[in-house]
Every structure is written in structure tokens, then in C-alpha cells.
Amino acid sequence: MNQGRQPTLGFIGTGVVGTALAEALSQAGYTVVAVFNRNHALGDALASRLPNTQSVDSAQAVADLAELTFLTVSDDAIASVADSIRWTDTHSAVHCNGAASIELLRSVQDQGAAVGAMHPLQSFASVEQARKNIPGSAFAIDTSSEVLRSTLENMVHALGGVPLTLQGSKVLYHASAVIASNYLVTLLHLASGLWSHLGLSQAEGLKALLPLVRGTVENLEAVGLPNALTGPIARGDVGTIKRHLATLGDVAPEILPVYKELAQQAIPIALHKGTIDSATADQLHKTLDGQSAGVQP
Ligand SMILES: NC(=O)c1ccc[n+]([C@@H]2O[C@H](COP(=O)([O-])OP(=O)(O)OC[C@H]3O[C@@H](n4cnc5c(N)ncnc54)[C@H](OP(=O)(O)O)[C@@H]3O)[C@@H](O)[C@H]2O)c1
Structure with a gap:
């Protein structure tokens, strides 16, 4: 050639x-x-x-x-x-x-x-x-x-x-691609599946969630990691996390292991972003490990 x-x-x-x-x-x-x-x-x-x-x-x-x-x-x-x-x-x-x-x-x-x-x-x-x-x-x-x-x-x-x-x-490169693409699809499957408990179909849930996903991807492009992380882990809202765990435990217990693992992985991102301190990070870890008191009414 x-x-x-x-x-x-x-x-x-x-x-x-x-x-x-x-x-x-x-x-x-x-x-x-x-x-x-x-x-x-x-x-x-x-x-x-x-x-x-x-x-x-x-x-x-x-x-x-x-x-x-x-x-x-x-x-x-x-x-x-x-x-x-x-x-x-x-x-x-x-x-x-x-x-x-x-x-x-x-x-x-x-x-x-x-x-x-x-x-x-x-x-x-x-x-x-x-x-x-x-x-x-x-x-x-x-x-x-x-x-x-x-x-x-x-x-x-x-x-x-x-x-x-x-x-x-190259296997590591491909694993990274699979996490970013295929498991994003898997996450959206899990997230939109919860909408059947909200009186709407999974397709309607997906349609409602997609602008959120697009916004998140745009945030990642604009401000990168760790700044694109928002939500209860980034804010250190332990009470909200407890409510998620209790409700998911009742309604969709099969999702709890994935939810807990991703939440645990989000804690160091929030620490790096500087929006939580190590005491809050500790509390979040304990809550996700099931070592803290239940949800306050
Ligand atoms: N899809 C993606 O998102 C993506 C992204 C990046 C890279 N890739 C890579 O691109 C390559 C092709 O993937 P694809 O997604 O295009 O797959 P695909 O749509 O499933 O097509 C597979 C092709 O392989 C042929 N084939 C399968 N077994 C064969 C055999 N034993 N002998 C001869 N032909 C055979 C099929 O022929 P028939 O039509 O006769 O079955 C078809 O043309 C793969 O190496 C994949 O890893 C895929």
C-alpha cells in the first residue's frame, strides 16, 4: 500500500x-x-x-x-x-x-x-x-x-x-467503553422501570429521564469531573439517601445492590468536589452499609 x-x-x-x-x-x-x-x-x-x-x-x-x-x-x-x-x-x-x-x-x-x-x-x-x-x-x-x-x-x-x-x-479500554455505554443503558433500564410504580409506563419514564441524562452529559462536557456530580451524595443529604434505601427496599429490592454500590462510588467524587467533609462521607458510608439508624419520619 x-x-x-x-x-x-x-x-x-x-x-x-x-x-x-x-x-x-x-x-x-x-x-x-x-x-x-x-x-x-x-x-x-x-x-x-x-x-x-x-x-x-x-x-x-x-x-x-x-x-x-x-x-x-x-x-x-x-x-x-x-x-x-x-x-x-x-x-x-x-x-x-x-x-x-x-x-x-x-x-x-x-x-x-x-x-x-x-x-x-x-x-x-x-x-x-x-x-x-x-x-x-x-x-x-x-x-x-x-x-x-x-x-x-x-x-x-x-x-x-x-x-x-x-x-x-486494550481489554481495559473496552471495559471502560462498556461501563460508559452499555451499563448506562442498563442504568436507564433500571431507572425507567421504577416508573411503572408511578402510574406511567417505562417508555414514558425513559422519555422523562432522557433530558436529565442529556443535561448530565452536557454538565460532564462543560465542567467535567468531579464538578458534574450533583444530588444527595454531593450535598451530603443523608436523610434523602435513607428514604431512597427504605422505599427501594419495599418497592424494588432487586435494584438496591446496584444503588448502594454506585452511591458508595459517588462518595469519593463528592469529597473530591469538596461539597462534603469526611464526617459526612463516613455517615453516608455507614448508611449505605446499613449501620445507621432508620429513616426519620
Ligand atoms: N455494534 C457496536 O456498537 C460496535 C462498536 C464498535 C466495534 N464493533 C465491532 O464491529 C465488529 C462487527 O460488529 P457489528 O456490531 O457490526 O455486528 P453485527 O451487526 O452483529 O454483524 C455481524 C456480522 O458478522 C457476520 N458473521 C458473523 N459470524 C460469521 C461467521 N462465522 N462467518 C462470516 N461472517 C460472520 C454476520 O453475517 P450474517 O449477516 O450472515 O450473520 C454480520 O455481517 C465486531 O468486531 C464488533 O466488536 C461493534
Whole structure:
């Protein structure tokens, strides 16, 4: 692959990520020459929407036609699909798994090809949402080749993204992403579920909570940590926390362990913010551990 020139691209796996990246890169001026999907209908549909793109009938055909092939298949299928292809030193292969290194493509590298990983730090719930969310997203890049690194960095810039190079464990990076995204969804599931006890549906609860979530995210952007923490822990309102514990214990005891653990984790943030002192922090810890007197009427 020549440094500085856009490589022709291929996609093996046209699920949400493969389709969204192929469409976005095509729109950014890259030529997607070939796509392959196990379920051919999806690959055919993608190819019909892109200029100069063939939907081919094997993964090998993509690698043969494209200078750089994205292996955008499910995580567990990346190594076996890569191993099934004959590669040469004119090829580059890139996966998008956030928790795995380029070791996954060891057999590709052994055949002389350049290998890389380019992980969009974004939640791809649907192709439409992904296309909207890609600009501004960070992309973790890991590669065996400096030429491929610069190719992938150019690609991320063309998508409006921000390339990242990580030191240390990529698994830790992925765990951080899962906490921030997937477990936020899980928290909203728990929070909105409580609205069925308030005479409204979970969907209505979610709709009412979303502006609060947006406001909180905007606060995080504007004032960062620890200043974005508000609420009873930040204020040291022990009585309010006791009322939460008592009511959740009655109505939704299954949520109590998560509530208590997150509240415990919020205490050092409030201390760091400087809005509670260590005596209040102690009281909060004891309340959450169940070591303090009950709720005052
Ligand atoms: N979704 C996200 O939010 C997100 C974010 C960042 C990175 N990623 C990464 O992007 C990659 C693709 O994920 P995705 O969300 O696009 O998944 P997806 O929508 O579920 O699509 C999975 C794709 O893999 C193909 N596939 C699965 N098993 C296969 C096999 N044994 N042989 C050949 N093809 C196979 C599927 O083909 P069929 O249609 O024929 O089943 C489909 O094209 C993964 O590495 C994932 O970690 C995902």
C-alpha cells in the first residue's frame, strides 16, 4: 500500500459496523471495491447503494480485489475468517474488535500482509444512528505497520473522528467503553422501570429521564469531573439517601445492590468536589452499609 494514497477498500461482514463504515468511507471519498456477507442479501443491498462496489461471493474475493480489507464480522468469527483467506504482502487487513489486539490476525501477518485494528469508540445500535454518531468519535488504532497507521489515521480524520493510540491493556479500554455505554443503558433500564410504580409506563419514564441524562452529559462536557456530580451524595443529604434505601427496599429490592454500590462510588467524587467533609462521607458510608439508624419520619 502506498503512503499518502487512499487504498481501495473491501468489507467482509456487512452488519451494522461494516455497513455504516463502508457507507461513511464511501461518502468521504474512498472507493469500496467489494463487499461480502454470509447472508448475501445484506451485502447485495449495501453494494447497490454504493458507487463502484461489487457484492462478491466469497471472503477471498474481497481480499483479492481490495488493497485494505475490513474484517467487520462478529468478534468470535474474526480469526477464523482471517485464517480462511490467502493474503499477500500487498494486502492489509483490519478488524474492529475493541477488546482484542492485532494478535487476532497473526496468520495474516505471517503471510506478509499488514494488519491493524481500528475500533470506533461508539455505540452502533443501527446503521442510521451510527452514521450520525461517527463524526467526533474516538477510534483506537493499533497496527503492525507505520504505513498502515498513517492510512488508518487519515481514514479516521476523513470520517470526522479522532484517532487514539493506546498504551497498556486494550481489554481495559473496552471495559471502560462498556461501563460508559452499555451499563448506562442498563442504568436507564433500571431507572425507567421504577416508573411503572408511578402510574406511567417505562417508555414514558425513559422519555422523562432522557433530558436529565442529556443535561448530565452536557454538565460532564462543560465542567467535567468531579464538578458534574450533583444530588444527595454531593450535598451530603443523608436523610434523602435513607428514604431512597427504605422505599427501594419495599418497592424494588432487586435494584438496591446496584444503588448502594454506585452511591458508595459517588462518595469519593463528592469529597473530591469538596461539597462534603469526611464526617459526612463516613455517615453516608455507614448508611449505605446499613449501620445507621432508620429513616426519620
Ligand atoms: N455494534 C457496536 O456498537 C460496535 C462498536 C464498535 C466495534 N464493533 C465491532 O464491529 C465488529 C462487527 O460488529 P457489528 O456490531 O457490526 O455486528 P453485527 O451487526 O452483529 O454483524 C455481524 C456480522 O458478522 C457476520 N458473521 C458473523 N459470524 C460469521 C461467521 N462465522 N462467518 C462470516 N461472517 C460472520 C454476520 O453475517 P450474517 O449477516 O450472515 O450473520 C454480520 O455481517 C465486531 O468486531 C464488533 O466488536 C461493534
